Amino acid sequence: MRLRGVSRGPGAAPPDSTRRSVRCYNSSRRSVGFSRLRPETPLKLIRDFLESFVIVVLVIAGIAGILYHVFRQAGWGTVIVDRALELYFLHPAPMISATIVAIVAVVFWHERRAATGKYNKKFPTYVLYVLVAVGVYFIGRYAVRGTL
Numbered sequence: 001m002r003l004r005g006v007s008r009g010p011g012a013a014p015p016d017s018t019r020r021s022v023r024c025y026n027s028s029r030r031s032v033g034f035s036r037l038r039p040e041t042p043l044k045l046i047r048d049f050l051e052s053f054v055i056v057v058l059v060i061a062g063i064a065g066i067l068y069h070v071f072r073q074a075g076w077g078t079v080i081v082d083r084a085l086e087l088y089f090l091h092p093a094p095m096i097s098a099t100i101v102a103i104v105a106v107v108f109w110h111e112r113r114a115a116t117g118k119y120n121k122k123f124p125t126y127v128l129y130v131l132v133a134v135g136v137y138f139i140g141r142y143a144v145r146g147t148l
Contacts, residue, residue: 058135059128065138068148 070077088095142148 055128055132058132058139060135061139062131062133062135062137065134065148 069075138148
């Protein structure tokens with residue numbers, strides 16, 4: 001058994017500080033470094049690449065489908081802008097005050113979260129899942145109907 005600070009005699013090599021035992025973040029085992037890692041096989045590398053490629057394609061398809069429906073003629077964007085302008089012109093006083101209240105509420109909410117550092121670390125993952133699901137929907141819709 002080695003004790004810290006105890007000399008191992010003349011000519012002995014200094015203790016190896018890079019080989020200390022650490023606990024892995026997701027396991028109860030202790031690891032002594034990278035000595036037990038196996039090299040990745042070519043099939044695993046190909047599988048990882050294809051998985052990443054499919055996810056990227058689905059996210060791009062989801063973003064493209066959303067943008068298509070927002071910016072096409074008589075799409076979601078024009079409908080939202082038309083209804084908002086109609087409400088603003090029919091009822092200007094309540095809509096202006098509602099807009100100011102909404103802006104102030106969003107600014108206070110954001111400042112509180114930014115000041116205290118309360119950010120949901122899983123939110124970007126949820127956004128990715130939603131974009132993948134939307135991508136699957138639009139690719140399926142295009143495959144079945146032939147149109148977005």
